[in-house]
Amino acid sequence: MIDIEKEKLLDTLRQIIYKLTGNYYPDERLKMLEYKVSGIIKEMITAGKKAEDIIDHIIKNEEIQKKLINLITVPETRFFREMEQLETIKKYIFPKLTEPIFIASAGCSTGEEAYTIAMMLKDSKLIGKVVGMDINEVALSKAKEGKYSDKAISQIPIPYREFVEVGEDYIKIKDEIKKMVEFTKANLINRADFERFKEHFQIVMCRNVLIYFDKKSKKTALENIRISLRKEGYLVLSSTEMLTSEFKEGFEAIRFDKFMFYRKKS
Ligand SMILES: C[S@@+](CC[C@H](N)C(=O)[O-])C[C@H]1O[C@@H](n2cnc3c(N)ncnc32)[C@H](O)[C@@H]1O
Incomplete structure (x- = not known):
């Protein structure tokens, strides 16, 4: 993950995710969130996005939002569960x-x-x-x-x-x-x-x-x-x-x- 303002970035991300999905990452699961989104954040940095633009980019870009949703939801399931x-x-x-x-x-x-x-x-x-x-x-x-x-x-x-x-x-x-x-x-x-x-x-x-x-x-x-x-x-x-x-x-x-x-x- 990027060095600057990591905490702020994660906090803003969790707010965006909450607004989009209702899923809330409490503090004790923030590390998990960081792990899940690190790839997408790196991708944006490689594409030339500055850290401070990342949030703005996510807010405006539906495709990135979809990617984010696919990454942060928990897909675990099985046949005849319970x-x-x-x-x-x-x-x-x-x-x-x-x-x-x-x-x-x-x-x-x-x-x-x-x-x-x-x-x-x-x-x-x-x-x-x-x-x-x-x-x-x-x-x-x-x-x-x-x-x-x-x-x-x-x-x-x-x-x-x-x-x-x-x-x-x-x-x-x-x-x-x-x-x-x-x-x-x-x-x-x-x-x-x-x-x-x-x-x-x-x-x-x-x-x-x-x-x-x-x-x-x-x-x-x-x-x-x-x-x-x-x-x-x-x-x-x-x-x-x-x-x-x-x-x-x-x-x-x-x-x-x-x-x-x-x-x-x-
Ligand atoms: C752990 S799985 C549960 C699957 C299945 N119901 C089961 O019990 O095996 C949770 C699923 O809920 C979906 N999910 C999370 N937030 C959602 C939302 N706001 N609307 C619809 N589905 C959502 C996730 O994408 C994920 O596929």
Whole structure:
């Protein structure tokens, strides 16, 4: 990273990132931010940008902003993540829904969660569609491709492996599942991106995403998710995430087995 005003640069960057994505890098994660953006900053310096111009350049340049978003978001995901919670959804929530069932994976990353849900619907012989949404365009294009390393097969329980084609060093989502899933760019803090799906979804999965938000952006995201949910639709967070009362507005907590879900109040 550049020597001069490093702290100021990082602080301004985190503000820009927050404004663009709602993701907030607290002080203890600033080193991580520095590591993630060091390449892009060096690139700008090599291209002749002076340190003091960098911020201005980022603010005015949408392409750089996209690059920044792709760098700073956390794409970690896998198929059938939190299997026990998914089984609970299948057992208690799916039977309550009317077909065709519409489910969102908000913060879908490279698509594993969206395809997992589609496989679960198919396996349950239910007609439905899944919309995968993310702000990271690189992750979205990988999601659309539906092709993963062969190692990913171990994440998929045996009964569901019929939904993937196994190649030499890759696995591919079969068309019968792929056509149930659509991917689209959407920003959780942008209301218009969710107005587009007003009262559309019966379930919105938003797992391991809001943990990177601060209070204010988390509230905005929850409000937007609420807009896209039907009355009595379910918000699913990771089982390690809880909505305390200050975030629960418009939702009621409902427990199935040991898992907590959040149902939109009518
Ligand atoms: C850790 S991944 C979670 C993936 C998946 N939901 C799971 O639990 O396996 C977080 C994802 O949230 C996305 N994300 C972060 N901020 C976002 C925002 N403002 N709008 C939409 N997606 C966002 C990131 O790009 C990333 O792909």
